[in-house]
Amino acid sequence: MTAPTTLGTHVEVRDLVVRFKNRTALEGLDLNLDAGVHGLLGPNGAGKTTLMRVLGTIARPTSGQVAVLGHDLGNQRALRDVRRRLGYLPQHFGYYPRFTVREFVEYFAWLKEMPSASIPLAVDRAIERVGLADRADDRLKRLSGGMLRRAGIAQAIVNDPDLLLLDEPTAGLDPEQRVDFRHLLRAIGVDACVLVATHLVEDVAVACTEVSLVNGGRTVFRGTPDELAAAGEHAPDGELNSGDSPIERGYTAVLRADRAR
Amino acid sequence: MTWHVARPTILAYVDGDAAEADAWSIEAHVTDCERCRTELAAAAADDPALAADLAASRTALLAGLPPQGRIRRGSPARGLRILLASGPAARGPWLLATLMVLALAIGLDLASSGAGLLGSTAPVLVLLAPLLPVLGVAASYGSGLDDAHEIIATTAAGGLRLLLIRTTAVLAVTVPATIAAGLVTGLAWSATWLVPGLALTTLTLLGGTVVGVTRAAALVGGGWALVVAVDVISETTIALLTGPATPAWLAVFGLSAAALVLRRAAFNHLPTSIRPHSEA
Amino acid sequence: MSGARAEPSDDELLRAIGRGSQEAFEEYYTRNAAWLLLRLRRRCGDAELAADVVQETFLAVWRAAGSYRGRGQAGGWLWSIATRRLIDAHRRRVARGESVAVDLDHDPAVAPSAEEEALAASLDADLASALHRLAPELRAVLQATVLDGLSVREAAVLLDIPEGTVKTRARRARLHLKEALT
Ligand SMILES: [Zn+2]
Numbered sequence: 001m002t003a004p005t006t007l008g009t010h011v012e013v014r015d016l017v018v019r020f021k022n023r024t025a026l027e028g029l030d031l032n033l034d035a036g037v038h039g040l041l042g043p044n045g046a047g048k049t050t051l052m053r054v055l056g057t058i059a060r061p062t063s064g065q066v067a068v069l070g071h072d073l074g075n076q077r078a079l080r081d082v083r084r085r086l087g088y089l090p091q092h093f094g095y096y097p098r099f100t101v102r103e104f105v106e107y108f109a110w111l112k113e114m115p116s117a118s119i120p121l122a123v124d125r126a127i128e129r130v131g132l133a134d135r136a137d138d139r140l141k142r143l144s145g146g147m148l149r150r151a152g153i154a155q156a157i158v159n160d161p162d163l164l165l166l167d168e169p170t171a172g173l174d175p176e177q178r179v180d181f182r183h184l185l186r187a188i189g190v191d192a193c194v195l196v197a198t199h200l201v202e203d204v205a206v207a208c209t210e211v212s213l214v215n216g217g218r219t220v221f222r223g224t225p226d227e228l229a230a231a232g233e234h235a236p237d238g239e240l241n242s243g244d245s246p247i248e249r250g251y252t253a254v255l256r257a258d259r260a261r
Numbered sequence: 262m263t264w265h266v267a268r269p270t271i272l273a274y275v276d277g278d279a280a281e282a283d284a285w286s287i288e289a290h291v292t293d294c295e296r297c298r299t300e301l302a303a304a305a306a307d308d309p310a311l312a313a314d315l316a317a318s319r320t321a322l323l324a325g326l327p328p329q330g331r332i333r334r335g336s337p338a339r340g341l342r343i344l345l346a347s348g349p350a351a352r353g354p355w356l357l358a359t360l361m362v363l364a365l366a367i368g369l370d371l372a373s374s375g376a377g378l379l380g381s382t383a384p385v386l387v388l389l390a391p392l393l394p395v396l397g398v399a400a401s402y403g404s405g406l407d408d409a410h411e412i413i414a415t416t417a418a419g420g421l422r423l424l425l426i427r428t429t430a431v432l433a434v435t436v437p438a439t440i441a442a443g444l445v446t447g448l449a450w451s452a453t454w455l456v457p458g459l460a461l462t463t464l465t466l467l468g469g470t471v472v473g474v475t476r477a478a479a480l481v482g483g484g485w486a487l488v489v490a491v492d493v494i495s496e497t498t499i500a501l502l503t504g505p506a507t508p509a510w511l512a513v514f515g516l517s518a519a520a521l522v523l524r525r526a527a528f529n530h531l532p533t534s535i536r537p538h539s540e541a
Numbered sequence: 542m543s544g545a546r547a548e549p550s551d552d553e554l555l556r557a558i559g560r561g562s563q564e565a566f567e568e569y570y571t572r573n574a575a576w577l578l579l580r581l582r583r584r585c586g587d588a589e590l591a592a593d594v595v596q597e598t599f600l601a602v603w604r605a606a607g608s609y610r611g612r613g614q615a616g617g618w619l620w621s622i623a624t625r626r627l628i629d630a631h632r633r634r635v636a637r638g639e640s641v642a643v644d645l646d647h648d649p650a651v652a653p654s655a656e657e658e659a660l661a662a663s664l665d666a667d668l669a670s671a672l673h674r675l676a677p678e679l680r681a682v683l684q685a686t687v688l689d690g691l692s693v694r695e696a697a698v699l700l701d702i703p704e705g706t707v708k709t710r711a712r713r714a715r716l717h718l719k720e721a722l723t
Contacts, residue, residue: 058414058531076526083417090411096347102330103343110340111416111423119335120608124601125625133604137331155412162694186636187629191698275579281680282669284583285688291576292616295551298576305575315574318592322570322599329561330604 009070010034010163010193011055016064018050018217025050027217028064037189039204039211039225040197041251047217048197049091052167055195056088069162084113087161089152091168091197097141101132101151104140108155126158127151131180145172153181157188164194170203182207201251202244213254220258228254266290266297268304275304275311341426344418347409348427355400359393359435363442366390370446386446387502388489390439391458392482397431398424398465399478411531420528421521424474428462453504460514461485467517470527551615559607566603573616574599577623584627584689584699594630598623621690628695635701671721679714686711 011033018026026047042048053059054066057073069085071078095104105126109119127136130150140148149172156164170178185207188194198204205211205225213221213228221228225247232249266287273279274287291297305311333339369385413419439454461481468477492499500506549557549565551572557565574595581591601622611618672680685696686707693711697704 053531056415060530079529080417083415086415088412088415093412094409096409107343107347108412108416110344111413111418113417116335116337116340120332121605121622124330124332124605134327183636187632190632190635191694282672285672288580289688292620298616299572302572302575311575314592315578318574318595319570322596323567326603332605332608334608334610
């Protein structure tokens with residue numbers, strides 16, 4: 001049993017290795033996260049989803065140290081405590097088409113073992129925060145892709161999680177909804193740790209206080225969005241760098257430098 | 262006991278110049294005292310600026326009232342209901358399959374007047390009934406059948422707890438239905454099919470801690486089907502399907518239930534067979 | 542004293558709102574909007590924000606009254622809705638980078654005035670004076686966590702200080718009060 005981490009550190013990962021039968025997803029990854037909105041960037045196959053699952057307490061590390069909300073996840077009781085304070089939205093999430101938005105969010109409120117008296121109001125507030133109040137009693141099968149995604153976000157935030165894990169959360173959202181979503185993320189990040197995994201660099205960077213770039217199962221960059229953008233300016237072959245925005249150029253430059261290693 | 266805030270104190274509070282300690286006691290008291298809330302509202306109505314603010318807010322509010330939500334009270338019964346609503350016992354296909362299997366068993370038993378199917382001497386109900394809860398458990402848990410499985414796995418109640426709730430619901434449907442079928446076929450209720458049904462259920466759950474619930478259900482179901490097939494082909498009743506085997510089935514039930522409790526942590530994580538299906 | 546008990550209680554009003562009665566909703570607003578607005582103003586020192594929170598709170602009441610199952614807890618129920626909205630509003634403002642003006646020192650006199658002392662005498666005199674001698678930042682923490690029922694995390698958002706600071710200040714405030722009262 002490792003000692004609890006210091007107060008205020010939401011996520012502490014040291015030398016995390018996750019191996020599957022025939023391949024290695026994470027190869028000695030380090031990550032420390034506090035309250036705020038953190039972007040987890042990286043190309044496909046970089047290990048983002050595996051990391052989200054480890055932090056979401058559902059995938060087991062092969063080796064390394066992982067402390068979530070100050071707890072070692074090996075302990076049964078600690079695990080339950082952590083899970084009550086967790087919000088999780090995977091990239092692909094199934095739903096029950098006959099459930100209404102309200103029932104869907106309520107379902108997860110019960111699973112997260114929230115106090116029963118607080119559930120109706122918490123569900124209503126979560127639905128309101130994602131802007132679905134006017135569709136709260138519609139069945140999920142009648143919703144558009146963007147609305148479903150927002151219903152998924154509502155279930156993730158219904159318990160006011162201390163750690164919110166969102167995997168490609170902007171998929172299916174239209175530009176206006178993305179703006180609203182970024183505002184919501186920033187508001188949540190005031191007192192919670194939000195980790196957003198995405199390959200849409202430009203999309204999320206604006207909302208983040210900090211970004212981590214993962215490649216080949218390792219953290220290869222950690223800094224503010226501005227610092228990532230700056231990494232693109234000093235790239236030697238500036239003209240060859242693809243990407244329309246400074247931050248995308250920075251992203252490409254860092255990846256290229258890592259691959260050249 | 263019936264203390265209320267003095268009127269001057271209320272007036273001072275409404276005017277915004279109550280002493281800090283008074284404000285505290287007003288706020289603490291008013292939260293629980295309807296009479297003082299009303300007093301305070303009356304005092305506020307006499308303050309022109311405040312009354313105007315409240316009236317403006319009221320007008321805006323009433324102009325834009327949305328439809329009311331269909332909100333249920335947060336009672337434990339409601340929680341159970343909503344957790345069950347996603348399980349197989351509340352979903353059409355499994356219920357339908359259960360009823361069809363039972364109808365088939367009843368039909369065959371009635372047609373052969375209890376003499377057994379083909380060469381078997383055991384009633385068809387004894388052969389088929391124990392499989393019903395196993396199918397229900399298979400439909401209760403796992404990535405294949407529960408779409409929201411990955412999110413559920415991250416929740417505090419999402420492991421063995423939810424699985425047990427759903428399994429109980431499955432048994433709450435199959436056991437009475439099987440007993441009813443037994444009464445219809447004139448076999449009455451019998452431990453010969455009830456106890457093996459329970460034992461196969463816990464065996465499936467236990468197997469689920471090792472190979473995943475869906476695969477465990479396939480193994481247990483396949484094993485049972487093999488016993489039944491041998492029984493039918495060999496034209497002699499296998500001991501497993503007769504009344505005297507009941508204590509052995511009870512032992513299997515007890516042991517597998519105990520082992521399940523010991524191995525419950527296995528439901529805490531996604532089965533390792535589930536990879537990130539698209540890092541894409 | 543308006544002692545006429547023929548009027549419906551807040552519990553009854555909430556049940557009527559839950560069944561869709563707009564009339565009950567208006568009556569409920571008339572009775573409860575004032576104390577809610579005043580209390581919120583004292584918490585955020587921003588009349589406009591307080592008015593917004595009152596609006597959002599009553600909208601939530603309209604939508605969710607059907608879930609109320611208390612007996613005589615209508616006041617606490619309403620306040621708990623309002624505090625969640627207040628904290629959310631603060632989160633939005635902090636996220637936009639606006640400074641949140643929490644006026645800790647809206648109690649102007651450091652020494653209690655004569656009238657205040659007279660008023661305090663009608664309450665628990667010891668507690669009142671102890672409260673008064675408490676440093677404003679300690680009092681604010683105590684107010685948020687004890688009187689308003691906020692969690693440490695919510696108090697941290699409302700007062701714009703780290704959670705650890707909320708905890709230490711709450712501990713110190715309790716210690717001060719205990720000393721003063723014994
Ligand atoms: Zn009173």
